Amino acid sequence: QKLASMPPETRSDLGADSVWLGTLDFAVKKLEFRVRVYSSPPFGIESAPRFLFDSITQNVSGIPVQFTGGPGGKTTWEMKSIGAKFIGEFNESRDELDGRYIQNSQPLKLVFKRQPGERKEQEQETKEKEKEKEKEAKEPRVADSNKEMRPSEKAEPAPTAKQSRAPQLENPLPTAEANKSTANAAALEVLEPRSIAPTMETHASEFYLEVPFEVAVGDKPKKAKGTDNQESGVKLAGTITIPKQKNKEAARTFPAVVMLTGNGPHDRHQTIGRHRAFQTIARFLAENGIASLRYDDRGVGQSTGDYWNATSEDFAKDAIAVWKHARSLTELDPTRIGILGHSEGGMVGTMAAVWEPEIAFLILLAPPGVNGSELLKSQIDRISEMQGMTEADRKVTMALQGRLQEIAAGYFSDEKAMRRDIQSAIRESWEGLKEIAKAQDPHSDLDKLKSDLTAQIEGQFQQLRLPWYRFFLNYDPCPNWMMMRCPTLAMWGSNDLQVLPERNLKPLKVALDRNPELDAQLTIVPGLNHMLQASVAGLPEEYEGIEEDISPTALSLIVDWAKKHGLLDK
Numbered sequence: 001q002k003l004a005s006m007p008p009e010t011r012s013d014l015g016a017d018s019v020w021l022g023t024l025d026f027a028v029k030k031l032e033f034r035v036r037v038y039s040s041p042p043f044g045i046e047s048a049p050r051f052l053f054d055s056i057t058q059n060v061s062g063i064p065v066q067f068t069g070g071p072g073g074k075t076t077w078e079m080k081s082i083g084a085k086f087i088g089e090f091n092e093s094r095d096e097l098d099g100r101y102i103q104n105s106q107p108l109k110l111v112f113k114r115q116p117g118e119r120k121e122q123e124q125e126t127k128e129k130e131k132e133k134e135k136e137a138k139e140p141r142v143a144d145s146n147k148e149m150r151p152s153e154k155a156e157p158a159p160t161a162k163q164s165r166a167p168q169l170e171n172p173l174p175t176a177e178a179n180k181s182t183a184n185a186a187a188l189e190v191l192e193p194r195s196i197a198p199t200m201e202t203h204a205s206e207f208y209l210e211v212p213f214e215v216a217v218g219d220k221p222k223k224a225k226g227t228d229n230q231e232s233g234v235k236l237a238g239t240i241t242i243p244k245q246k247n248k249e250a251a252r253t254f255p256a257v258v259m260l261t262g263n264g265p266h267d268r269h270q271t272i273g274r275h276r277a278f279q280t281i282a283r284f285l286a287e288n289g290i291a292s293l294r295y296d297d298r299g300v301g302q303s304t305g306d307y308w309n310a311t312s313e314d315f316a317k318d319a320i321a322v323w324k325h326a327r328s329l330t331e332l333d334p335t336r337i338g339i340l341g342h343s344e345g346g347m348v349g350t351m352a353a354v355w356e357p358e359i360a361f362l363i364l365l366a367p368p369g370v371n372g373s374e375l376l377k378s379q380i381d382r383i384s385e386m387q388g389m390t391e392a393d394r395k396v397t398m399a400l401q402g403r404l405q406e407i408a409a410g411y412f413s414d415e416k417a418m419r420r421d422i423q424s425a426i427r428e429s430w431e432g433l434k435e436i437a438k439a440q441d442p443h444s445d446l447d448k449l450k451s452d453l454t455a456q457i458e459g460q461f462q463q464l465r466l467p468w469y470r471f472f473l474n475y476d477p478c479p480n481w482m483m484m485r486c487p488t489l490a491m492w493g494s495n496d497l498q499v500l501p502e503r504n505l506k507p508l509k510v511a512l513d514r515n516p517e518l519d520a521q522l523t524i525v526p527g528l529n530h531m532l533q534a535s536v537a538g539l540p541e542e543y544e545g546i547e548e549d550i551s552p553t554a555l556s557l558i559v560d561w562a563k564k565h566g567l568l569d570k
Contacts, residue, residue: 017049022112024101025452032056033101035065035077035112053079054273057541060264061272062300081265081308083462086110103459108452195330196240204244208286211240213293217305217321236318237302238268238295241282242331255336255567256291257363258323260315260345263472265307268294270342273544277531280549281340281558288559289568292340293326311471312344316351323352323359336360336567338486340558341367343499343530344472346490350480357485361567363558364490366530369481369504369511372472373405382497386539393439396432400425404457405473408465419458426454481511481518488520489561491554493528495538521561525553 016036024031034054037044044050051065068076073090075097088099088110101110196211203210217234243254259278261270269276282292298305298318319339327334338361341349346367353359368375380401384394403425407418426433433453437444463469490508492501501524512520529535532554533546562568 017044019115020097020112021115022097022110024108024110031058033110033112051077053077056273056544062265062267083459086112088112103455103462108455194328196242205283206244208244208283209240209242211242213238213240213295213325214302215295215321215325217298217318234298234305234314234318235303236295236298236322238293238322239282240291240293240329241286242291243286243289252569253331253333254289254291254569255338255360255562256293256326256332257285257338257340258319258326259292259294260319260339260341260348261297262343262345262366265297265300267301268296270294272531275531275543275546275549277342277549281555284555285558288562290559290562291326291332293322295322308466308468311467312348312351312475313471315344315348316355319348319352320356323356338362338567341365343367347475347477347480350477350484353486354480354483359486361486361565362484362488362490363561364488365532365554366492366496366499367490367504368477368499369506369508371474371476372469373402373474375499375504376405376473377401378500378503379498382500383539386497386537389436393432393436396429396436400429400433400457403428408470408473422457423454426450426457478507478511481508481520482515484515484518484520487565488518489523489558490520491523491525491532491557493530493532493535493538494524494526495528495535496530497538498530498540519565523557525551525557528554 017039018037020035020037022033024033032055034056036052036054037049038052039046039049049067051067052061053063053065054061055063063079063081066078066080068078070076073094075088075090077086077088079085082103084101084103086097086099086101088097090097095114097112099110099112101108196209196213215236215238217236242256245251259270259282261278268278270278278294282294285292295318296303297307298310298314299307323337323339326332326337338359339349339352340363341347342365346364349362349364350367353362370378377398381394381398384397385391389397404422407421407425430450434446434449437446437449492499492504494501505522505524508522512518512522525532527534528551529538529542529546530540531543531546532550533543533548534551534553535542535546559568
């Protein structure tokens, strides 16, 4: 039902040449999947199309897909980063793929259907809209004081469309590692002063310029065993958005922010569904006199590296490398360069600020104040409650979730021991899980249910064992708040169901009481969700249907705070 109500993608959203939707029935939960296919420039070409996998239910977007065709209409889509694969076969009209989704060992039936409204229809729609705009441009325009405050929608030349998003989690640095981490940060390359050089990819509007950049991070991976080749360090590719100098005014330098994305691999725009929040924020800030640098996460888009085998310590190194690059640019004021981070990016920002005391300020959007384990459990519990699950049923699912996190935090000598613990956890919760499933479908095949549930949990568990998740589960961000010194703005939406304001604010206030030198403003904005959009309930499934990328209220708060703290030229 939800898939049927979703609008098909258009060129003005993500530009996919075709879109495939399917629903995977995981016994006690249904997951809605989407695959986007790009076979036209600039994202792909006919002979080498680009495929991206999205889990709409989990708010996971842009996982790269390796496509393999076979005889008789058979096709394989492999998502290596999450250990998943879909093997299907086309029907006669080639608008449906019937097959099996495999994550770990259990194959589950899944049917993908191609959505209407593809390339030709989209191009026709675009031409009609362009004609309407030309007509409007010839007519007198009257200012509308109620119109949403939003930067120019003109698209910049798109980076490689390898944007990704994985399950909604967060994480920063263990306090015990602080001394080692500080040394790593200090070892990063110090860049010589240089100017922002326009390139053929430069995008300009009346208010700003957008120029691509590339930064090398100072860490270099070790040699792989049995090889003589030394891999190069991580290279981060991104976009600088800088305000235009006004006519007849003396040249000036601008304040700037380095933008850090939320959890999971993201492109530089933090693309989630049809939303490009970071692009919107960057252009709004530029129109108000603040430059920004946003970049593809390591291993995403045009950036190199491996996302899933990195941790937030690595992401903080990335942030500091880009921050140092910003300080080397002659158009920017090195004393007014800070960090803007969303969700996990907010935690990474606090880590970077502790490592690098010269970071001028922090702007944190929905930053967590508890460790990843607590964040996950509170998130799952609140969303389940909002979706109508009873308190008794939530206790069952939360007990299982907690047990899985305990298992994931441990170490196993072999896979058999791990599987025994998982199966034991399922047995402990089985009676309650069985009742939840029977309430949804009285005719459930309980043997199949148990088999499907085990496969689902093992799939989730494999993700929890990745370095990124293991680090996240145990990390407490509060000690950073006790050591930070730069002015800090933190804001949450009252409808945030992923980083619950009341749960995360409480420990941060305790940390602030122990740090009287920190000038911090903590604000809860009524009616906004985790993405800082105006929302009804705040559920992740609402994101796609919301028109705005980020609320004008949140954008105004950022600029007002910047003015109050002297970050903007008068």
